[in-house]
Amino acid sequence: MSDVWHPLSWKNFPALQQPDWPDPQALDETRRNLSGYPPLVFAGEVRSLKAHLARVAKGEAFLLQGGDCAESFNDFRANAIRDKLKVLLQMAVILTHGISKPVIKVGRIAGQFAKPRSSPMETRNGVSLPSFRGESINDPDFTLEARQPDPGRLERAYFQSASTLNLLRAFTHGGYADLTRLHTWNQDFVANSPQGQRYALLADQLTSSLKFMDAIGVNAKNTPQLRDIEYFTSHEALILEYESALTRQDSITGDWYDCSAHMIWIGERTRQTDGAHVEFLRGVKNPLGVKIGHTATSDEILRLCDLLNPENEPGRLTLIGRFGHNQILRVLPDLLRSVRQEGRQVVWSCDPMHGNTYSAPSGHKTRHLDEIMTELRHFFAILQAEGVWPGGVHFELTGDDVTECVGGSHDIREEHLAERYETTCDPRLNAAQSLDIAFLVAEAMRASQSR
Numbered sequence: 221m222s223d224v225w226h227p228l229s230w231k232n233f234p235a236l237q238q239p240d241w242p243d244p245q246a247l248d249e250t251r252r253n254l255s256g257y258p259p260l261v262f263a264g265e266v267r268s269l270k271a272h273l274a275r276v277a278k279g280e281a282f283l284l285q286g287g288d289c290a291e292s293f294n295d296f297r298a299n300a301i302r303d304k305l306k307v308l309l310q311m312a313v314i315l316t317h318g319i320s321k322p323v324i325k326v327g328r329i330a331g332q333f334a335k336p337r338s339s340p341m342e343t344r345n346g347v348s349l350p351s352f353r354g355e356s357i358n359d360p361d362f363t364l365e366a367r368q369p370d371p372g373r374l375e376r377a378y379f380q381s382a383s384t385l386n387l388l389r390a391f392t393h394g395g396y397a398d399l400t401r402l403h404t405w406n407q408d409f410v411a412n413s414p415q416g417q418r419y420a421l422l423a424d425q426l427t428s429s430l431k432f433m434d435a436i437g438v439n440a441k442n443t444p445q446l447r448d449i450e451y452f453t454s455h456e457a458l459i460l461e462y463e464s465a466l467t468r469q470d471s472i473t474g475d476w477y478d479c480s481a482h483m484i485w486i487g488e489r490t491r492q493t494d495g496a497h498v499e500f501l502r503g504v505k506n507p508l509g510v511k512i513g514h515t516a517t518s519d520e521i522l523r524l525c526d527l528l529n530p531e532n533e534p535g536r537l538t539l540i541g542r543f544g545h546n547q548i549l550r551v552l553p554d555l556l557r558s559v560r561q562e563g564r565q566v567v568w569s570c571d572p573m574h575g576n577t578y579s580a581p582s583g584h585k586t587r588h589l590d591e592i593m594t595e596l597r598h599f600f601a602i603l604q605a606e607g608v609w610p611g612g613v614h615f616e617l618t619g620d621d622v623t624e625c626v627g628g629s630h631d632i633r634e635e636h637l638a639e640r641y642e643t644t645c646d647p648r649l650n651a652a653q654s655l656d657i658a659f660l661v662a663e664a665m666r667a668s669q670s671r
């Protein structure tokens with residue numbers, strides 16, 4: 221890899237998972253437009269997230285990352301955005317209380333549109349069409365017209381991200397995240413589940429502590445920490461035309477930032493050390509994630525650390541393991557040891573979703589809560605045994621009452637999947653299942669801290 225980086229130097233490297241744009245002129249126009257539009261996030265915010273993640277790398281804070289597998293143009297409603305925020309707030313409360321450390325809140329939102337695919341073509345009943353690559357590229361309908369990549373969709377994704385972020389900023393700094401509203405984040409359909417009730421009990425406890433604090437003069441009016449949260453955005457940096465068009469040079473430091481989100485990650489399928497994604501991301505100063513599957517080797521990971529974090533800056537690099545419940549014990553300990561032996565500063569996070577996907581007899585892609593929980597338990601036990609701080613967790617979830625993953629307190633079974641299966645891509649935890657998982661993570665963390 222040559223040393224000269226610029227926002228388009230990735231074009232000299234093989235770029236996997238990019239659409240075949242049928243109209244190069246339309247793509248040029250989109251790229252020009254996006255380059256001129258305002259940034260979605262600011263360098264100062266990105267630096268703030270990196271400082272928080274540096275504390276995570278040192279074992280002083282915990283990263284909670286979650287949201288849709290893929291955002292969609294159809295599901296672009298205030299209620300859906302609000303309900304996703306609600307679940308994340310509830311999970312953050314459970315975790316902050318459970319581990320007594322700050323929880324850094326990062327959504328998979330406001331930009332998570334594009335999906336890597338295992339094959340560029342999809343065949344149904346003898347008809348082959350380009351695969352669906354996410355709504356910022358093409359439409360899921362199975363017709364030639366719908367599947368044609370359209371760069372205009374990248375602009376639509378940009379504008380949807382801008383208004384999503386606008387609403388999130390309003391909520392998180394406008395009183396919605398105020399801790400005195402703890403109870404209102406519990407949604408109706410969750411409130412009667414065992415997990416909803418468990419949350420309500422915790423909310424009661426915390427509310428009475430807040431009343432005590434108010435009596436001694438500490439309240440949301442004089443203490444903004446009780447009222448506001450810092451909420452950050454993230455997505456997979458997959459479509460390099462989009463990411464590079466939103467990359468800007470910071471006027472204060474002269475550094476480059478990808479201003480499409482605070483944190484961006486490289487997927488398991490595009491993390492080749494001689495590939496375009498690594499080349500692009502090494503040049504921007506954002507905190508980066510890299511997804512690591514069960515075939516990853518220590519050499520690959522160390523090479524990724526060299527390329528993406530040559531200065532070994534804590535907070536720069538988060539390794540997000542997605543090994544699968546039956547692989548993590550075999551694979552993770554060696555990887556952890558080599559990274560530690562080489563003294564690399566990284567955050568270790570666990571994505572217990574992507575290694576545990578299977579097809580139910582009905583044909584629905586699903587995930588079982590038991591397997592998700594098993595991978596999480598193994599993750600915490602392994603890191604504890606190696607003396608490494610388990611830095612965070614990464615989920616696909618929604619605030620809606622969907623039936624996409626099986627198991628959990630509502631006991632969704634495979635035969636229920638068809639009832640409310642709404643995802644455009646991978647199966648997500650619903651609100652009640654997300655609370656289940658948050659309690660489990662808090663317990664697993666507490667158990668490893670007290671040992």
Ligand code: TRP
Binds near residue numbers: 323397450
């Ligand atoms: N500001 C603190 C934080 O972000 C406390 C806080 C306020 C909070 N509202 C919250 C924590 C909602 C979790 C959820 O941690």
Ligand code: MN
Binds near residue numbers: 616645
């Ligand atoms: Mn996914």
